[in-house]
Structure formats: structure tokens, C-alpha cells
Amino acid sequence: EKRNPNEPEFLQAVQEVTEDLIPFISKSHPELLKLKILERLVEPERVISFRVAWLNDKNEVEINRGYRVQMSSSIGPYKGGLRFAPSVNLSILKFLAFEQVFKNSLTGLPIGGGKGGADFNPKGKSDAEIMRFCQSFMTELFRHIGPDTDVPAGDIGVGTREIGYLFGQYKRLQNAFTGVLTGKGSSWGGSYTRPEATGYGLLYFVECIYDFNNQDLKDKIVAISGAGNVAYYAAEKSIQLGATVITLSNSQGTIYDEEGITSEKLAYIGTIGRDLDQYVVKYPNAKYFTDKKPWAFKCDIALPCATQNELTKEDALTLIANGCQCVAEGANMPSTAEAIKVFHDAKISFAPGKAANAGGVAVSGLEMSQNSIRQQWTKEEVDCKLKDIMVNIHKTCVKYGHDKNYINYLKGANIGGFLKVARAMTEQGIV
Ligand code: NDP
Numbered sequence: 001e002k003r004n005p006n007e008p009e010f011l012q013a014v015q016e017v018t019e020d021l022i023p024f025i026s027k028s029h030p031e032l033l034k035l036k037i038l039e040r041l042v043e044p045e046r047v048i049s050f051r052v053a054w055l056n057d058k059n060e061v062e063i064n065r066g067y068r069v070q071m072s073s074s075i076g077p078y079k080g081g082l083r084f085a086p087s088v089n090l091s092i093l094k095f096l097a098f099e100q101v102f103k104n105s106l107t108g109l110p111i112g113g114g115k116g117g118a119d120f121n122p123k124g125k126s127d128a129e130i131m132r133f134c135q136s137f138m139t140e141l142f143r144h145i146g147p148d149t150d151v152p153a154g155d156i157g158v159g160t161r162e163i164g165y166l167f168g169q170y171k172r173l174q175n176a177f178t179g180v181l182t183g184k185g186s187s188w189g190g191s192y193t194r195p196e197a198t199g200y201g202l203l204y205f206v207e208c209i210y211d212f213n214n215q216d217l218k219d220k221i222v223a224i225s226g227a228g229n230v231a232y233y234a235a236e237k238s239i240q241l242g243a244t245v246i247t248l249s250n251s252q253g254t255i256y257d258e259e260g261i262t263s264e265k266l267a268y269i270g271t272i273g274r275d276l277d278q279y280v281v282k283y284p285n286a287k288y289f290t291d292k293k294p295w296a297f298k299c300d301i302a303l304p305c306a307t308q309n310e311l312t313k314e315d316a317l318t319l320i321a322n323g324c325q326c327v328a329e330g331a332n333m334p335s336t337a338e339a340i341k342v343f344h345d346a347k348i349s350f351a352p353g354k355a356a357n358a359g360g361v362a363v364s365g366l367e368m369s370q371n372s373i374r375q376q377w378t379k380e381e382v383d384c385k386l387k388d389i390m391v392n393i394h395k396t397c398v399k400y401g402h403d404k405n406y407i408n409y410l411k412g413a414n415i416g417g418f419l420k421v422a423r424a425m426t427e428q429g430i431v
Pocket of ligand 1: 154155156157158198225226227228229230231249250251252274305306307308310330331332357358360361
């Protein structure tokens, strides 16, 4: 705490991991204690912070702060998204970069961990403003990244459009067309299924959990938070697997549709942007709440897909009281530490983001492979590889998280993700 003052999210993420790892290392790998692997892992290899000055549409100068946290390159180039949101600060990016190290290791692909972004609010900005901001941001970032060094992707506030502007500027500065960013458009080096990957992968992981208990997702009731990239495709895949999706939300309110959000209704949500209240105008049997989260409603499966710490202890207690059997995180660290304790005490299946939402970065890793061999795999090929990766992550979690009749997925993900990185660090010497 003394070393990282004012970084509550980073400390929360580190504590969540060390609670599982310290007893495990002490018992099974005491040699790693002497090498101070954990102490080294919590110290980023490099943190870059920079000024981003740009002109808004009124020709006024605006200034934001850009960052890249290069956490660990032990098993491959730094890899992790860029987030553009006013709440972005070093604590949030360090927590995300730290989680990313374990997540990327769990995918089985050769990718290290990083995260970056800016305290820039894209909401309400014109297309031209977004482009100028991205160009200014990349004009500094380009000297710190590269296809073999650090390969950023999107995250909150950074989608295909922003990746396009960032890539265009990088290409102009370097005079090279390389796979330096993932999440690119499918006609210029992007991988099919990348937009869908996090949400689809989340559902493949949930399928594994149910399959492990000899059940499937048919007719299960699913509550989802968020209405962005992850939430949308989590809803789409839930519907495809025969489940009933009853909620989606954003920072303004929650849609509750007891009859279920069908594919047709979901497509409509895709057209209304952030105005979710429009849904009840078209579908009057549904309800819209500005004072309720998705966790207030009865469900079998809860999928928090919006943002960090959106699911509190009180929400967790409500979910358990309503009979929820499974919580799988599409977002990064959406459940508070107290909420996770409630899930573990109730012995329901709790899948942490670093395992359950790894599908996005996994397909980003596959995009890097396709760029390296200058080929593009079909949708079916990518989807099949994504499924395999999620099945393998589930296996790893079961292997290291098995505790009598209960699978502690968090412990399994922490240990499974850590071991590969620790081995690489040991073999690469004290750096
Ligand atoms: P988007 O920007 O596409 O969507 C975020 C959604 O969450 C929006 O609907 C937003 O609503 C909502 N939201 C944000 N803050 C709140 C809040 N406080 N309460 C309720 N809703 C809120 O982001 P993504 O879907 O890409 O990312 C969502 C989460 O998933 C993040 O934690 C991200 O780090 C994680 N993730 C994303 C991956 C990806 O591939 N995109 C990969 C792995 C993890 P509004 O528009 O009103 O702000």
C-alpha cells in the first residue's frame, strides 16, 4: 500500500491474486519465494504517461493524459486493450494490466500483459474529434509499441473505428503495414469473430461449467449488465444456446424483459445506441428502470459485462436469495471482493473475468498469428479455435481450483495463469 498510494483498484486486484498464490507457492513451490517472482510481477516492467493535446471542433485546444502500462513480457509481447474514458487513471490501468498477465497466460498463447488508454471522454464527440484525438494519442504511443514489442487492442470507448484511426496514424509514422494493433477491420488485417469473441467466449466458458455438472443452458434465465460490445455478444450467444436473456443495461438504466430479449429485440437494441428507454416504447411489456441493476431480478446465471466493481455484496446477496447458480464475469473485476466472498460461501459457480472473458484477447492473439503468416482464417476456423481455448481454460481452472466437491475458479485461474509466467521468469533470470 505504501508503495502504491491512491491505487485502490490495483491493490484490490493484487490482493485477490496473492490470497490464493502465497499459500500455494509456500506449499508447492518454495523456490519461487527466493526468486521473488510475485514481488517482481506486481511491479510493471515499464509505465509510460504522456500528454495528448488536440483541437476540438471549435478550434479550442484540449489536453488529456495518455498511458501505457507494460506489465509483463515474460511469455510474449505486451498485449492488452486501450481504454478511453474519463475515469481512466493509473490505478485502473495497473489493475487491468496485472489481470491481463494472468488472463493472457491462461489462453495458452505466447502473449504478455499490458493495458493503456486515456482520460478522454468519447461520448458526445464528433467523428472528426475522435480521429484527431486518436492521431495525437498515437503520435506519442507509436515509439513504445510494435508487432514484436507491444500490441494494443480496444476496450471501453475503443472499438473498430478508433482502432482504424490509431492504425492509420501508426502506419503513416512508421511507413509499415504491420500487425501492431488488433481489433482491426476484417478487410485490412482484422480477424473474423474478434468483435464477438469476448461475449461468445464467455458463454463457451459458462457452457463448460454447466457441462461439468451434466447440464446445458437451455431455458436458463440469464441477467446481463452492460449494452456494449461484450454484453451484446454475450446476449446473442445466450439466445443461440437456448437461454432466456432478461436484462441489459447501461450507465443510465436497465431493461427488464421477463418474456426474454429475442434475437429480433436484440438487433433493435443494436440500433438505438445508448437510449435503452426506447426499448419499452417498442416492446411495452418490458420495463425500464433507472434505479435498479440487473442483479435485482430472479435469474439462474448472472453475467456482469459493464465495468469494474459494478456488483456489490448487497447485489450478490440478492442474487443468491433469488436462486442464482452461476456468476461469470464478462467485464474485468466487476464483482467487489465482498461479493466474491458471498459467492464462494454460497458455493455457487463463480468464474472470474481473467478466465471467463479471455476469449477477446485469445482471438486478438489469433489475429497476431494471422498477420504474421499473412493469411485470414474463416469465421468457422476462428470460432472453433476460440471454443477450444475456452475449454482449455476451464480445464486449467478445474485442475488448480478443485477443492473437494467445489471448483474455486478464481483460485484455479490465479494459479494456472501464474505458473507459466513464473516458469518463464525463472528461466529468463533476474530481470
Ligand atoms: P463498451 O464500451 O462497448 O461497453 C461498456 C458498457 O458498459 C456500456 O453499455 C456502458 O454504458 C456500460 N457501463 C459502463 N459503466 C457503467 C456503469 N457504471 N453502470 C452500468 N453500465 C455501465 O465496452 P466493452 O463491452 O468492450 O467492455 C466492457 C467490459 O468488458 C470492460 O470491463 C472491459 O474491460 C471488459 N472486457 C472487454 C473486452 C473486449 O473484447 N471488448 C475483453 C475483455 C474484457 P454507457 O454507454 O452508458 O457508458
